[in-house]
Amino acid sequence: MDHEADAYRTDLMTITRHVLNEQSRNPEARGDLTILLSHIVLGCKFVASAVNKAGLAKLIGLAGETNVQASAPAYQPSSPRLTSVIFLPCEIEMVKHSLCDQGEEQKKLDVLSNEVFVKALVSSGRTCVLVSEEDEEATFVEPALRGKYCVCFDPLDGSSNIDCGVSIGTIFGIYMIKDKENVTLEDVLQPGKNMVAAGYCMYGSSCTLVLSTGNGVNGFTLDPSLGEFILTHPDIKIPKKGKIYSVNEGNAKNWDEPTAKFVEKCKFPKDGSSPKSLRYIGSMVADVHRTLLYGGVFLYPADKKSPNGKLRVLYEVFPMSFLMEQAGGQSFTGKQRALDLVPTKIHERSPIFLGSYEDVEEIKGLYAEQAK
Numbered sequence: 287m288d289h290e291a292d293a294y295r296t297d298l299m300t301i302t303r304h305v306l307n308e309q310s311r312n313p314e315a316r317g318d319l320t321i322l323l324s325h326i327v328l329g330c331k332f333v334a335s336a337v338n339k340a341g342l343a344k345l346i347g348l349a350g351e352t353n354v355q356a357s358a359p360a361y362q363p364s365s366p367r368l369t370s371v372i373f374l375p376c377e378i379e380m381v382k383h384s385l386c387d388q389g390e391e392q393k394k395l396d397v398l399s400n401e402v403f404v405k406a407l408v409s410s411g412r413t414c415v416l417v418s419e420e421d422e423e424a425t426f427v428e429p430a431l432r433g434k435y436c437v438c439f440d441p442l443d444g445s446s447n448i449d450c451g452v453s454i455g456t457i458f459g460i461y462m463i464k465d466k467e468n469v470t471l472e473d474v475l476q477p478g479k480n481m482v483a484a485g486y487c488m489y490g491s492s493c494t495l496v497l498s499t500g501n502g503v504n505g506f507t508l509d510p511s512l513g514e515f516i517l518t519h520p521d522i523k524i525p526k527k528g529k530i531y532s533v534n535e536g537n538a539k540n541w542d543e544p545t546a547k548f549v550e551k552c553k554f555p556k557d558g559s560s561p562k563s564l565r566y567i568g569s570m571v572a573d574v575h576r577t578l579l580y581g582g583v584f585l586y587p588a589d590k591k592s593p594n595g596k597l598r599v600l601y602e603v604f605p606m607s608f609l610m611e612q613a614g615g616q617s618f619t620g621k622q623r624a625l626d627l628v629p630t631k632i633h634e635r636s637p638i639f640l641g642s643y644e645d646v647e648e649i650k651g652l653y654a655e656q657a658k
């Protein structure tokens with residue numbers, strides 16, 4: 287990259303400009319998705335800033351509460367203006383939602399990020415139902431603020447990595463509701479292939495937002511001096527085959543046969559090719575981002591202890607599978623194409639194998655062999 291030339295670039299493709307361009311290709315579009323995405327982008331900028339300041343602001347550490355299973359009521363914002371929730375330390379302390387997830391410890395940044403995203407999404411006026419990794423129940427937006435989209439998101443995935451400064455991220459998937467007058471949970475329990483857009487934002491050495499609105503995948507990097515995401519990775523295509531596999535090998539003793547065989551082949555290939563390298567961060571956004579750019583495969587398989595794997599369908603498996611397919615890769619659950627899955631509950635889990643087309647094809651072959 288020519289950094290000097292870059293510094294003087296005057297024609298910047300911001301994420302908003304890019305999404306508006308995409309919108310103009312669809313004569314029926316009224317700008318609702320563009321507005322919704324701009325609110326998601328704002329949430330990402332807020333979290334990026336909070337993550338950067340985390341050590342300084344003493345935001346890291348336990349929020350003094352453990353997630354409890356409690357139902358979240360219909361969301362009633364005190365003010366629909368997003369500005370009212372940003373950068374007010376007293377409000378940070380006031381974030382006391384009832385949060386979920388089987389007693390996992392809650393970090394302050396998770397709480398804060400969830401609060402910011404829920405408020406940003408509701409105040410966009412374009413959402414109807416929200417599913418967050420942090421909330422046990424779906425949030426039904428009050429009728430006056432409703433729009434036609436459902437958003438499933440994990441506001442801060444990989445949060446067990448916060449304390450050591452490893453990359454973490456936000457993941458989101460967007461669906462269209464079926465009937466605005468009759469909104470039900472069914473609106474978010476749709477197969478992944480019905481998504482209209484999906485993406486993630488990675489808070490790492492740089493802040494990168496990767497987005498697909500169903501027409502390929504594009505990556506944008508936050509320019510902190512401008513406060514804008516600029517297109518830096520146009521039309522991302524994953525290599526057909528990769529040299530990296532990514533999995534938590536600590537679970538190997540409980541794997542099923544196809545997974546064990548695949549990993550064995552990665553390490554000891556019998557076709558004369560070089561062994562693959564292992565890279566595993568333990569933060570899905572970072573592992574998937576590397577897989578998307580360099581190729582290879584990321585897997586979180588089922589095992590004897592967790593027959594459905596660990597990762598959540600609505601806000602981990604589906605958005606990442608959507609991006610993979612849009613970039614020319616594949617995503618497989620061990621039984622079927624991941625995006626064909628029809629979830630039956632909002633926090634459902636699924637095994638997942640995603641990445642380069644040929645690598646996933648190999649895994650599919652091993653499962654097909656076992657099924658014979």
Ligand code: AFP
Pocket residue numbers: 442443444445446447534568569570571573596597
């Ligand atoms: P945390 O949010 O608890 O850190 O979990 C992260 C995650 O959901 C996903 O981002 C990782 O890919 C996966 O879990 C890592 O799980 P293992 O620690 O079991 O490898």
